[in-house]
Amino acid sequence: MSDTVPVPARVREGSVSPIQDLNDWRRAWLQARNDPDGFWLEQARALRWRRLPSEGLVGGYDTVREGPFSWFHDGILNVTESCVDRHAEATPDKVAILWEGDAPGEVRRITYAELSAMVNRCANALARLGLKKGERAILYMGMVPEAAVAMLACARLGAVHSVVFGGFSAEALRDRVRDCGAELVITQDEGRRGGRSVPLKAVTDAALEGEHGVKKVLVFRRTGAKVGWTAHRDVWWHEVVDAASPEHEAVACGAEDPLFILYTSGSTGRPKGLVHTCGGYLTYASYTHRVVFDLRPDDVYACLADVGWITGHSYIVYGPLANGATTLMFESTPLYPDAGRYWDVVERHKVTIFYTAPTAIRALAAQGDDFVTRHDRSSLRVLGTVGEPINPDAWRWYFDVVGEGRCNIVDTWWQTETGGILIAPIAPATPTRPGSATLPLPGVRPQLLDPDGRELRGPSQGLLCIAEPWPGQARTVWGDHARYVATYYAMFPGRYFTGDGCLRDADGYHWITGRVDDVLNVSGHRMGTAEFESALVGIEEIAEAAVVGYPHPVKGQGVFAWLVLQEGEECSQALLQRCQTTLRVRIGAHARVDRFQVVPGLPKTRSGKVMRRILRKLAEGRGDELGDVSTLADAEVVSAILSAISGDSCE
Numbered sequence: 131m132s133d134t135v136p137v138p139a140r141v142r143e144g145s146v147s148p149i150q151d152l153n154d155w156r157r158a159w160l161q162a163r164n165d166p167d168g169f170w171l172e173q174a175r176a177l178r179w180r181r182l183p184s185e186g187l188v189g190g191y192d193t194v195r196e197g198p199f200s201w202f203h204d205g206i207l208n209v210t211e212s213c214v215d216r217h218a219e220a221t222p223d224k225v226a227i228l229w230e231g232d233a234p235g236e237v238r239r240i241t242y243a244e245l246s247a248m249v250n251r252c253a254n255a256l257a258r259l260g261l262k263k264g265e266r267a268i269l270y271m272g273m274v275p276e277a278a279v280a281m282l283a284c285a286r287l288g289a290v291h292s293v294v295f296g297g298f299s300a301e302a303l304r305d306r307v308r309d310c311g312a313e314l315v316i317t318q319d320e321g322r323r324g325g326r327s328v329p330l331k332a333v334t335d336a337a338l339e340g341e342h343g344v345k346k347v348l349v350f351r352r353t354g355a356k357v358g359w360t361a362h363r364d365v366w367w368h369e370v371v372d373a374a375s376p377e378h379e380a381v382a383c384g385a386e387d388p389l390f391i392l393y394t395s396g397s398t399g400r401p402k403g404l405v406h407t408c409g410g411y412l413t414y415a416s417y418t419h420r421v422v423f424d425l426r427p428d429d430v431y432a433c434l435a436d437v438g439w440i441t442g443h444s445y446i447v448y449g450p451l452a453n454g455a456t457t458l459m460f461e462s463t464p465l466y467p468d469a470g471r472y473w474d475v476v477e478r479h480k481v482t483i484f485y486t487a488p489t490a491i492r493a494l495a496a497q498g499d500d501f502v503t504r505h506d507r508s509s510l511r512v513l514g515t516v517g518e519p520i521n522p523d524a525w526r527w528y529f530d531v532v533g534e535g536r537c538n539i540v541d542t543w544w545q546t547e548t549g550g551i552l553i554a555p556i557a558p559a560t561p562t563r564p565g566s567a568t569l570p571l572p573g574v575r576p577q578l579l580d581p582d583g584r585e586l587r588g589p590s591q592g593l594l595c596i597a598e599p600w601p602g603q604a605r606t607v608w609g610d611h612a613r614y615v616a617t618y619y620a621m622f623p624g625r626y627f628t629g630d631g632c633l634r635d636a637d638g639y640h641w642i643t644g645r646v647d648d649v650l651n652v653s654g655h656r657m658g659t660a661e662f663e664s665a666l667v668g669i670e671e672i673a674e675a676a677v678v679g680y681p682h683p684v685k686g687q688g689v690f691a692w693l694v695l696q697e698g699e700e701c702s703q704a705l706l707q708r709c710q711t712t713l714r715v716r717i718g719a720h721a722r723v724d725r726f727q728v729v730p731g732l733p734k735t736r737s738g739k740v741m742r743r744i745l746r747k748l749a750e751g752r753g754d755e756l757g758d759v760s761t762l763a764d765a766e767v768v769s770a771i772l773s774a775i776s777g778d779s780c781e
């Protein structure tokens with residue numbers, strides 16, 4: 131095909147990857163398909179185990195109703211021995227975490243030997259604060275190395291961490307603390323981002339007001355700002371962690387013991403806590419990180435995500451550290467102090483692998499090429515993207531301008547639920563196509579289904595499912611296995627339903643078309659329309675609200691809120707402002723509506739279900755393509771909405 135981009139020579143040069151071309155990929159894929167247990171047991175050997183597992187998968191999608199399937203269930207390990215100890219022994223002076231602070235050039239280099247001491251000290255301190263195996267700790271932190279240290283210290287004790295993104299509000303934080311029954315919260319005085327302070331401790335205090343389950347709050351001092359203090363509960367990191375011993379005997383864990391819980395939004399209800407395991411998750415994070423990016427010993431690897439999201443877990447902390455890599459942690463934003471910041475980081479640290487999100491690529495492309503070209507990017511070899519579909523224009527800019535045609539682009543498709551990358555190019559092996567996540571990794575069996583559950587063969591477009599479990603897959607929803615089953619396995623029994631639509635071309639390349647459920651993906655942030663709606667209808671003047679996404683040139687999706695006001699109420703700027711404030715308080719700063727429209731009613735089916743399809747079309751300005759509206763309870767409502775749109779929208 132004419133739009134196929136061959137792997138640039140520089141990407142192949144010096145590669146020692148077992149997958150060098152599409153023949154190798156096919157062989158590995160078939161090997162995994164024919165003997166998944168053998169394939170994954172072999173990959174698991176890349177970790178350090180106390181007892182090697184002898185079995186792969188037990189159970190499966192057919193039995194998921196009865197309980198979670200497992201991988202490597204008789205294996206025993208502590209993940210920190212794979213991520214830290216063995217590298218502290220073999221390569222003590224290698225930089226493990228390369229930290230670039232908010233201010234350009236504010237750098238910390240933490241070697242594996244130093245990381246080992248930090249993790250052990252922190253584990254000892256957490257144990258003294260009472261944290262035990264199986265108990266939960268919430269982390270509410272910015273992008274400081276101590277966030278990774280805290281994650282690993284929990285893991286060292288066999289405790290379960292749940293990182294909450296630092297942009298979430300006090301209410302959202304409280305919900306998560308309650309849902310997982312956290313014993314302990316780890317936070318910092320303030321975060322720093324884009325030259326501004328983020329009041330992490332103050333938000334933690336607000337979240338924990340009246341909460342008695344949390345016994346201790348461990349506070350890392352980042353800025354030195356004055357913060358509120360609750361005696362007997364709050365403890366300074368520098369007082370207890372720095373004073374603790376740098377020796378610590380890791381707690382032995384079963385492969386299937388939970389490593390962490392990560393909350394994510396679905397199409398209904400409250401966010402759910404997906405549970406990832408020690409053995410399977412780490413095997414998968416490590417394997418995919420090594421293979422997709424073609425990791426080499428001297429690489430300087432930079433993933434520009436936040437540890438609050440799954441990308442930060444798998445591809446800043448666990449995957450890279452398991453592989454003994456140098457992983458960069460970046461505290462700032464791509465636009466601070468200007469749009470050249472990423473490339474300044476690449477130049478100063480000689481980054482070889484760079485992994486970011488399409489929204490950042492689009493935002494930077496819009497600022498012009500000068501910000502990029504004034505910096506030396508000759509160290510770059512692999513450019514990754516994740517989080518949302520990348521449009522071909524942004525892909526091209528990334529390839530041509532950032533990578534100067536020398537780097538392969540790996541468009542990696544995956545989800546919080548999947549633990550790691552499922553569909554992506556393998557850097558030295560896969561010719562790419564702008565906008566396509568290309569081919570499934572070995573061990574991954576995607577299928578496209580029609581809405582009736584029939585499998586589509588050959589080139590087709592349908593609902594993306596996965597036919598078999600893989601080790602990195604989330605096993606359950608914390609405290610609610612029935613919800614896990616209902617969300618992912620009810621629609622197509624015997625398969626995992628991803629919630630995404632996908633097109634497969636004649637060469638088997640996959641093109642993700644986006645969510646087919648009511649999940650929004652705004653600037654790579656995953657949010658449920660239900661969360662927006664329940665916050666909006668909590669406002670006194672609002673009778674009904676329906677939220678849909680619409681294409682947005684930079685954010686990927688924008689948020690469009692349709693509001694029906696209570697009888698006698700009028701729209702005002704003050705009301706819309708209150709909507710934004712309410713969303714900030716209930717969800718977080720990243721939950722903002724881009725466009726409001728007040729309408730006399732919402733289009734509904736006879737059974738009272740809001741017809742989002744119609745609202746989506748209207749939000750896209752395609753009111754003339756509404757299609758069949760015969761199932762509407764009240765067909766008049768559409769013409770009333772259309773005249774409201776052409777009238778005063780009160781934006």
Ligand code: PRX
Nearest residue numbers: 516517518519541542543544545546642656
């Ligand atoms: O719709 C897909 C989109 O992001 C969703 C998963 O979001 P989250 O769980 O927050 O994880 C994001 C980071 C892995 C998916 O259902 N998505 C993710 N990566 C891609 C993507 N859509 C298209 N192309 C991608 N590369």
